[in-house]
Amino acid sequence: MQRRRLGRSGLEVSAVGLGTWQVLDVRDREEEARHEVVGAALEAGITLFDSSPMYGEAERVLGDALCKYGRDSATVATKVWTSDDREAEHQTEDALDFFGGRIELYQVHNLVAVEKRLDLLERLKEEGKVCSIGATHHSRSAFPALMDVMRGGRVDFVQVPYNAADVAITEEVLPLAEELGLGVIAMVPLGSGRLVRKAPADKDLEPLRGFGVETWAQALLKFVLSDERVSCAIPATSKPERARENARAGEPPFFGSEEREYVRRLARR
Numbered sequence: 001m002q003r004r005r006l007g008r009s010g011l012e013v014s015a016v017g018l019g020t021w022q023v024l025d026v027r028d029r030e031e032e033a034r035h036e037v038v039g040a041a042l043e044a045g046i047t048l049f050d051s052s053p054m055y056g057e058a059e060r061v062l063g064d065a066l067c068k069y070g071r072d073s074a075t076v077a078t079k080v081w082t083s084d085d086r087e088a089e090h091q092t093e094d095a096l097d098f099f100g101g102r103i104e105l106y107q108v109h110n111l112v113a114v115e116k117r118l119d120l121l122e123r124l125k126e127e128g129k130v131c132s133i134g135a136t137h138h139s140r141s142a143f144p145a146l147m148d149v150m151r152g153g154r155v156d157f158v159q160v161p162y163n164a165a166d167v168a169i170t171e172e173v174l175p176l177a178e179e180l181g182l183g184v185i186a187m188v189p190l191g192s193g194r195l196v197r198k199a200p201a202d203k204d205l206e207p208l209r210g211f212g213v214e215t216w217a218q219a220l221l222k223f224v225l226s227d228e229r230v231s232c233a234i235p236a237t238s239k240p241e242r243a244r245e246n247a248r249a250g251e252p253p254f255f256g257s258e259e260r261e262y263v264r265r266l267a268r269r
Contacts, residue, residue, distance in 0.1 A: 001045035001250040006231045007183030009132035009156040011104060013075050015225050015250035017048030018243060019187065019236035025056035031064070033238075038065035040240035042073055044247035050159070050185065050234045052079040052109055053091045063098030071100050077159075077185065079136065080117050081109035088113070088120055096129055107134040107159060111145055118154050132156040138187065140168045147176055157183030162230065163191050164223045164267035174229045189224045189233040190217060200266045207262060211253050214245070216266075221249035223263040226256070 003012045018041045024034050038049070049066070051059045059078060066074050076099045080091050095103060106124065108117040114135060124130040136159035137146050149155060150173075158177060160169045166188075177184050190196050199216035213219045217235070224233045235246050255263070 001247055002225075002252060003047075004231045005183070006105070006132065006185075007157045007177070008181045009105075009183060011075060011132060011183075013232045014045055014047040014247075015232060016046055016221060016247050017050055017077070017185070017232045017234040018046050018246075019234040020049065020051040020058040020062055021055050021236055023236045023238040024051070024058035024061045026061060027057055031061055034061055035065040035068055036240050037238060037243050038062065039069040041243040041247065042069050044244045045250070046243065046247050047073065048075045048077055048105075048185075048232050048234065050077040050187075052081055053094070054079070054081045054109060059095055059098050063100075066099070075104040076102075077105035077107060077134075078103055079107040079109035080120065081112055083113045085116065088117060092120065092124060102129055102131070104131045105134060105157065106130045106132070107136050110137050111135060111142060111149065114145075114149055118149075122154070134158055134183075134185070136160070136187070143168070143173055147173060150176055150180055150182060155182065157185060157231065159185040159187055159234075161188045162186040162224050162227075162233075163189050163195060164220055164264050165191055165195060167264075170227075174227070178229050183231040184229055186224045186230050186233040190220050190235050195220055195267055198267070198269070200269065204266055208255075208259060211255060211259065212248065212251055214248070217242075218245065218249040219263050220267070221246060222255055223260055223267075225250060226254040226260055 002015045134157040
């Protein structure tokens, strides 16, 4: 799978990562099955795994899976998410325990108490426990505030929504990230599954076969990854075979402008 530099952090990540929202928020008997998803992802060349304390059990389950299948092969991107200073300390302590004492990419989730949380993450970075720092938000209404953080020089990357039905970040966020040399992680590249459920007929994918597209999900991922300003897209899945399928979308060739517009038209049907 293609590797891409995550902005000025210098880290290289797989073009396709694995999101853990909902799918890794499990306990007991379901955990083994989710471990297999992580194992399949690593085997397929996926290196970036995104999580958050907002996602219930996901951080813990991901940490256990990586311990089993290869923590050293993974780039962990997790988040701190609270307005309470003491809770923020607890969240980072728990995450460091889950992931072997280091976090490659630590993000302030949804800009909650962003300046104070950046202070915390910068301290952890000075201690060698964090490599790169980022910020996230899912809402277009928060993009002006996110861009202020980007201009502040304290983050190496951002995580924002981007898919064939939602290209709002192309207006200002992506141009600013490119100008500042920041990495971009694309969340919800499949529209949280909504776009996949609206799959077009197989015959509609024929013009995309030459780009290695076997499925509509791969077409949607390639749409995002064909924007060179994107470092990584992070679809979530609870199935090992889907993780392998998604990983293949990270292989070139990528779409040109005509193919991207074609996928957009299909997604808008």
